[in-house]
Amino acid sequence: MPAEAAELLTDALRDLPDPTLLDLGTGTGQVPKALLKALPSLAHIEGVDWSRQMLDQARVALTPLLGSCALSLVQTSADVYTRPAPLPGEEWWTPDLITCCRAFHWMSGPDVLAMAHRVAAPQASLAITGDGSLWTYEADWTRAPRHLIQQYVGPGRRADTMGDYTQPIRPFQEELTDSAWSDVAEHRFPITRTWTLESVLGYLRSTSFAGADLFADRHAAFEEEVRALLDDLTDSGSLPEETEFTVLLARRPAGGR
Template sequence: MNAFAGTSSYYRRFRPGIPADLAALLAHETPAGSPRRLLDVGTGPGLVALALAPYFDDVIAVDSDPTMCAEADAVLRPALSAGHRLQIGHALAEDFEPPAGWQPHLVTCGRVFHWLDQRHFLNRLAEYVAPGSVLAVFSDRSLWTAASAWQQAVRAVVQEFLGEQRRAGDGIFGPDGPPYEEVLRASAFCDVTTAAIPVRREWSIDEVIGYLYSTSFAAPHLFGHRREAFEAAVADALTPFLDSGFLVEDNAFTVLTARRPSSRGR
């Protein structure tokens, strides 16, 4: 099941990228290399890779959805200089095989770790990463889990149209597994550090609707002929919360950076 079917163009236009402070943190944590290699897993339309491109020479961006791969190519290729090398891979993260001899210095999992077979992915990753390489797992709160009054009002509208349970495309969002830090500490990447990067955003009502259509829980096709009614209901719910024409969101990226301990062959 592709939980994000039909969302790729909305994801590209309406999902926020990562803040500059997060990109700088990940670049600082990554060992030097020439060329310096980035593997962006679950790249979507390439937003993470785009933010990190100034720090890396050789980028592979991987996604299981071919339409996301096409969006990533359209975003990344024009933005990279002639000195960059870019490859877009259509593959499951758990099945991805890098080119022979290619070892990433940084592997990024932005907003995607929940969707992976985590232990399988980590075991596979341990087979090909460079010595001393860094795995970064990070995400911000989605609109479904955010706690501000206007975000809760929007979630209530989604539930009115699609039901109380959180959707994942045509299915239901799976239960949370163990905490990510626990999963990482049980893997080869058991040297884990945590950080939080705050971010403040301003949204218009149209941007909120576009964001919703980028998610698995409010993908456009789920509303069928009721899309116009849904959009009108969202606008009605949000109008009382507008501040100078915008909705203010305070969010934060939770960031886990993980390495192998030095005793394991660094």
């Protein structure tokens, strides 16, 4: 997450005495990590993800940064998330900011937005953020691996071993404006990344469209072919990406909370 995007989100929390965050599809905790750096006064973070492996990585990444901030990680789908009851002696908490980064397209949007409306604090904000992927980014060095992936696993964009990815029917902004979170502002932040061959390979292993499970015993051969392709496409050893990080920052109109 670009620092400017993190600052935008923390601006919604700065005047609150004990701000709280609910991060849906938290993965390895990249959003909480960025917000902890931008706003050390965060009091409570709850990360939600269906993958126990991801949540374990998030705990490792976030624990050194927490200070006095409480962290809870919940293994479930965001579509069916319910706020856990507090332990004896603890108080109920309600999220002041709900975030979903690079994951909303996997979820049932109406169900997630209705759930967010139920659990959020009255003044809460909700942010859907993302910047596409190397599958959607158009450059010679992304097209060649994409075509190779299709040769191995089929012409469509895979969604892990569940089949092909289904493109969302409606833009996220339309889903927001038809929900309780209808006060929506769009913010775009240009970003430049420099990839290396090893970082591309590591990234591909983490994706739903090129994870190792899709290739079975052919994964090593696939990676060798990716190495050969990218070696031919770069002289400097670096691969540039120019893209935008988008933040849809939504609130509920007065009277709709």
